[in-house]
Amino acid sequence: MNVIDTLYALDAKRPQSNLFNGDHREAVGECVQRTVANMLTVATRYDHWIIAYSGGKDSSTVVTVIVTLLQLGAIPRPKTLIVMYADTRMELPPLQAAARLMMQRLREMGIEVIEVVAPMDDRFFVYMFGRGVPPPSNTFRWCTPQIKVEPMTAAIRDRIAGLDGRVLTLTGVRRGESKARDDRINLSCSRNGAECGQGWLQTDLPGDLTDTFAPIDHWTLCNVWDWLSVFALWPEFGSWPTAIIAEGYGEIEDMRTGCVECNLIEHDGALGAVLRMGGWEHLVPLLGLKILYRELKKPRHRKRKSGGQTRKDGTLQTNQQRMGPLTFEARLMGLDTVLRIQRQVNDMAAERDRPGIVLIDETEEARIRELITLKTWPRDWSESDPDATVWLDRFNPDGSVEPILYRDLVGQ
Ligand code: SF4
Structure with missing residues (x-):
């Protein structure tokens, strides 16, 4: 039985208590099959692959699916595989904890992991309180380029300087749930449970630096959760430490991922969901961040x-x-x-x-x-x-x- 057959078989006997009970969802096995086909068509034309990882659910799915497919031999290995983690320090603590576990695991597997941090004066609170720029808002969104996209772009430029051959950056952008949806909405990171920054990386990385590709573009939110909370945990697919991501966001449909108490979201239930998980009650004071942003x-x-x-x-x-x-x-x-x-x-x-x-x-x-x-x-x-x-x-x-x-x- 090959990897896709295995996925189909597992999908058939997956737990019935789905978080969203997506009756019309495409099976994860089919999603993975299309990812394999797309990777074979597109990614294999490149010598080096960089995965843009933030610890959120979409980029975590890309990392775990791609590495699993490489391990299983479903797609050929590139000359170089690099996972670049954008460390904003602003992600929800359970996601940061999951990212640490994930990076430790990848390093143990011999995969190169680079942690990317914005230059000192560009970091979220240094920029806000040191330079005096007010908290980001929907009319003045300085944060995503500054703490995510630009540092990642600079790190990619540095790392690939000595590489010989073509480089491809893989992102966690998805559009699978509503094909009619305006791409700009999806790329704005505010709908469809999108992961903040992935859309910008997909569209804003300079073309002379690397091309970009979204291997889970066709996945729905349900597919992502199915993968993270069920299949990625199975030994057949690597026993990935993704349960904590699924638990953190599991009860809220259409949840985006990004900074804790992001000021661009009117009612961001992410922290509330984490507090209800148990074991994270000490994070309650973080609820004060949004109150502070509004005051400022x-x-x-x-x-x-x-x-x-x-x-x-x-x-x-x-x-x-x-x-x-x-x-x-x-x-x-x-x-x-x-x-x-x-x-x-x-x-x-x-x-x-x-x-x-x-x-x-x-x-x-x-x-x-x-x-x-x-x-x-x-x-x-x-x-x-x-x-x-x-x-x-x-x-x-x-x-x-x-x-x-x-x-x-x-x-x-
Ligand atoms: S999650 Fe919110 S605060 Fe963080 S970078 Fe994205 S838009 Fe800015």
Whole structure:
């Protein structure tokens, strides 16, 4: 019996208590069969393969499926196989723990694993509290390129510099569940339980660097969970440490994966699901992160342009008097809050003999304080910009100005 037959057979006797009971799902065996066919058609034209791994469910599926297929001889080995892990430190702790186990396992198998971290000043909290850039939002999403895509691109560039031959990057992008869906929605990492960053890597890696390929593009969310929570655990397919990923997200359909308490998601149930798992109660203080992000978006913590800003060609910008960076007081408040959350989690973790977390390490805290001391602002901003709470005459995009009525009443 070959590997695909084995998968079909296993699929037939898989547990009935499916998390989503996807009655119309394609069998995992069929998905794997198409992955094998696609890999044979596309990936075998390349000498070196890099798997972009974040510890989320989609990239974990790619890693485990591809390595399993190589082990079983279903696809030929490339000259080089590299797994690159984007370590943002912001992923949910159970996923970070699963990623550590996974990387240890891959290294024991002789597979090269590279852990990629953003440069110091680009890291999530250093950028926010050191440079003063407000928390990311749907209208200002600086985080994904900065903490995931750009560091991964740089690491790939470094690693392949000496390689002879063609390089292919494998990502965890999926579109299988709704073929009519606009690709841009899928790539935005906000639907279909997508994994933040994978779509960007799929589309934004420079073509002169490597081509990209999505070997589980046709898999549905149910297929991914079936693989991670059932088949990947079976000895026939490598006994992978993926149960913790499935447990962490298992009860919530359509769950995306990304940073803990991501500010771009209105109701991100991921942390709540983890807290209900048991054994992770010490993570409760992390719920304070989203509260902090929402607070920091308010005018009382930010600067504002006074009006009259122009483009390079001299015409007026449309978003006059826009709000901008965090004040120094807000940054220090944010830093203290995150350090307090980190301390609370780690104190509770120590009491329970559970793994702690690192949101901001000592070197990052020192760099944040240094940047604040140096009075660092984002490009085009300075201390002389007014606080966003100051009442200003209204500056319209056409250049007209509407004076504040009752200026005396507001005391300015
Ligand atoms: S998960 Fe959210 S906060 Fe993290 S990189 Fe993606 S969009 Fe940004």
